[in-house]
Amino acid sequence: MMRRTRAAALLATATALVFSATACSSSGSGGSSSGGGSVVKGGTLTYLAPSDFDYTDPQRTYTTEGQSMDEELVRSLTGWQEPVDGSAPKLVGDLATNTGVASDGDTVWTFTLRPGIKYQDGTAVTSYDVKYGVERFFSSDITGGPGYAQEFLADTTGYTGPFQGKSLSSIVTPNASTISFHLNQPVADFNETTAMVGWSAVPKAHDTGANYSTGLWADGPYQIQSYQRGKELILVKNKYWSQATDPIRNQNVDEIDVKMGMDRSAIDQELEADGTSAQDSIQEWPLAGSDLTQIANDPALKSRYHVIKSPGISYLAQNMNTIKSLPEREAIEDAINKETARGAFGGQAYGDYATTMLAPGVDGHKDFSLYTSNPQGDIAAAKALMAQAGPAAVKTLSLAVENTTTQTNFADTVKASLAQIGITVNVVPVDQANYFAILDNTKNQYDLTWMDWIPDWPNASTVLPILFNGAQIKQLPQSNQDISYLNDPAVNAQIANIAKMTDINAANTAYGNLDEQILKDASVVPLFYMNFSELSGGNVQGLTPDPINAELNLAHVWLKNG
Amino acid sequence: MVSLVITVLFILIAVFAPVLTSFSGWGPVSPDNSAINPNIGNFPYGSFGGISLKHLLGVEPGTGFDLYARIVYGMRTSLIVGFVSAVVSTVVGVVVGLAAGYFGGWIDNLLCRIMDIVLGFPQLLFIIALSPVLSSALSTAHGGTSENLRLVILVINISAFAWAYTARLVRGQTLSLREREFVDASRIMGAGPGHILFKQLLPNLWAPIMISFALAVPTNITTEAALSYLGVGVVPPNPDLGSLLNAASEYFLTDPTYLFIPGILLLILVLALNLLGDGVRDALDPRSNRS
């Protein structure tokens, strides 16, 4: 989910889309179905995907599309209610009756399950199954998923999952409908953690371990009918799901058919043409290259064009270990031409120019701009800063990007920007599939590194403490997220302080100020608040842009001619 | 004959790239931000990929680089890599082939097995796997790996596989030559292996070596383009025909001109070199004489 590099999706050509700002919200779909009463049930929604999901196993998926698809199959303790009218997402209880009750200074969180929630075989979902599900996070077979269970739960040392019959003492289930989590630290927004699909029920009797992705036992509105990995996943209605127990989802279409392995530009073209086969389709990945210049001149497409404002940020990390001069780092902040850089990523549709690390959709966002607010940069100011840096400035810098055309084009724009202030940039294209695994290793440091970050839930606690906690560098040498290697004692202390706050509003304000404090070190150049754009077929209605997952939300989807 | 003229022309273009681009005033890595629209993906203004008097072959979408300059310089990269790796692989191949063919016995056996292994390897897969290893081994603390170093790596990568073809050919020829009377004669007269190898055998191997060299150049250019196309060759923004094609393939519906110009030029270059190679063979090898 985090650091999803879907940025690459918006190939430069992709967005020869000249749409006005007001067209950004998915006006067509939102408007027509919010009128009410017009929702039609039935039909098969086709979901066109270039490749398979990472996993559908709820404890293993860690991509935006995997989380989003799982939300149709699996119910987590809490969830985000996203109304069809496009209003802001609201945290509600999903499996649980409410958003949880915190006690002992946010270190114990208790959830009560709704009665009447059933699996696809009609048996009731119990708190024991949720405990078992969360315990799966600890198995060596259940890989790939987020690490919050390990990070937050108390007494997990040496625990290796439930498969050998052991259970975790920090998850307490006094009865079949109550579950409490004992944490090793106060976590004020733990109930937003539990909105990730992994905090859900897995029935032990149907657990197939590493193969659970294909044999998933559903308690959401849909269940797996067949799943050929890499080819096709067919979801059908779970007849034991009931609308009365679910505040988040509807069950409008009869079937969801995920077709995998199509070329990305082929998907885009098919949706653009909107032929009979594509009318009931949506796409998984954001619009890719090809002939979108034509879309720009076609007003008919605007109702099917969705811009999802994600809480993600695209940024350039400046390595504090190697670019030691503050004036030089400030000069780089001023010199980068964000306009051409954004053009390389696809232009306007890729997102808005960023001046902060917390995107506007993230709780704690504070609006400020420490460096030039001119997107073309301020070369004069940058040159003055370089003069100030004098001989301390490093004149040759490496820049790591993914080895895709989009990213190397972006690298070329950075190279051109910095050439103007006398810095030579050597571009290092890194294998896309392993990009983050390579860059997260402290052994592979570059002077400048392109990065993106999509928070797991829209709170500053999933951004700043992860990206700028210098204490982490030594603790996690192979999965360090502090790519700028900022290790500022004041920042580290403030991160620790905020973590102890139980008043979430005070914490958010403090995070906003921390963002500004971090940027004073000029260790990162915030580039863009990322958007994702997708097309849907002509019959597909009730789609809402999901800013949490940065995907189209399928919760209310229906088909016009279903 | 035509092929020779075309080849020489291409070589001249490559050699005089700086002069040729000085007329237009745009270098291969100097972006013209006024020629692209940043709001729609740095897409060039105007039709046919932004072809104008200012930019004779248009502008590269995404970066705003002048395509004419990139192609002229790209030709240079392709030819340098093609020729240098052909020289390296031919030298290595000739030495190994001579040694295997002349000494025979366990040396021949060992060298032949190595050739078998090299020829049996999935070359592309190997190079894709090897490139990051090599470049991380050669990178410095600051500045990563410079673009020129990447070119060296590329040459090593291509030659590492291409030598085995030449070695095989030379070994076969050496095997038959070393039984010839003049070799026996010089051996009887007390000549050492060095003299026999380089003074007696090598001059007689000239023709097959020239042929294999002439045919290796276009093959290597093709390999280089394919590697750059796959993203493990020349590092951007270093201009190169293969990486130009790679970038252009993502724009081929919106900006086909961008794909066609370097694609057709690469085709003409490789075709001319292939024809030249065939011509060399016809001239040197009487058995394959066609007309």
Add this chain to the structure above:
Amino acid sequence: MRLPEPRQPHRHRLNRPRWEPRPAGPSPTYVIPSTGHYPPAHSEREADQAPARTEHHMFRYLIRRLLSAAVIILVISAITFLIFFALPSNPALLACGKTCSAARLAQIKAGMGLDQSLATQYWEFLKGFFAGRTFGDASVKIQCNFPCLGISFKDDTPVFSTLMGRFPADLSLALGSAVIFLVVGVGLGVVAAVKKGSWIDKLAVTGALVGVSLQIYFVGLLLMYVFVDKWQILPTPGYVPITRTSASGSRG
């Protein structure tokens, strides 16, 4: 100028290692009781059993070639194995997700078997190819039967079945292009050879050279542009159609 007589011994010497049995005595592959041809005595064999001897040598030659092929495959697999471990990627780290603690990383490494030495891992791989392996510590393990090439770190499916899943498409491509290049290539080649110097010869040779010089990814895109987008004769494919083989094949 050729003097055949003196050259004979040399030629003989050249051929000896390949065709003559070692004087040191029968090797395991040498004993073939079922054929009944094995000569009991050296002299007898030389004198009487010349036909049996060639048959015998042929068999030996085949065995030798097969064995050396097996060794080469082994070496290639070992080197490939090594390269992928020399790569700066780490499957355990990829599977561990972000904010991966050292303890969790160690646990996943052990689960994948990556904590063992390279030699052990390679041996497990070789052994597993024939004997099959099981993966995972869950209640339901993943079974990987002969010929087991291991399981994918990405989707936990046996590699061999993934390969077989792709095989039909590859086969149809290979067969289809083989038919085209055999018919067109051999046909044109024969015609060009028979009518040497004619326009058809020149055309065939030129076509072949153009075919060889074409970049597959360029032609693929070109064909897609023409057939799919401009003329709309073909539907949008999931992959770039590979038709270059038909052109390059005609070189023969």
